[in-house]
Amino acid sequence: MSISANAFRWLDILEKxxxxxxxxxxxxxxxxxEDQxxxxxxxxxxxTTLSACFAQLTHKLQPISEANAKLE
Known part of the structure; x- marks a missing residue:
């Protein structure tokens, strides 16, 4: 399995x-x-903050992984 395929698989597992x-x-x-x-x-x-940060991270990682896949 190529490095880029592993990156996409890793990203999918991480999101899940x-x-x-x-x-x-x-x-x-x-x-x-309820009293607390x-x-x-x-x-x-x-x-909510954690979710937004994670979404930004995965959003930025995807094009990097796609670019690496094209270079392979």
């Missing part, structure tokens, strides 16, 4: 793992008592 962890964390935050909603709100705000 991130999505699963994100959903698991969101469910965990949902289990916090500040913790839940703060946690979800930070999850």
């Amino acid at each position: 793992e991130f999505d699963k962890a994100f959903v698991d964390l969101d469910l965990l935050l949902g289990e916090i008592d 909603s500040e913790i839940t709100d703060d946690g979800r705000a930070r999850m």
Whole structure:
């Protein structure tokens, strides 16, 4: 398997793992008592930031991987 194919496979696996962890964390935050909603709100705000950063990272990685695939 070529390096570029591995990069695309790695990116796909990473996205799936991130999505699963994100959903698991969101469910965990949902289990916090309503009287501690500040913790839940703060946690979800930070999850939003993490998600945006991850989306930007994968968005920028894809063209790099495509360019590497063309060079192979």
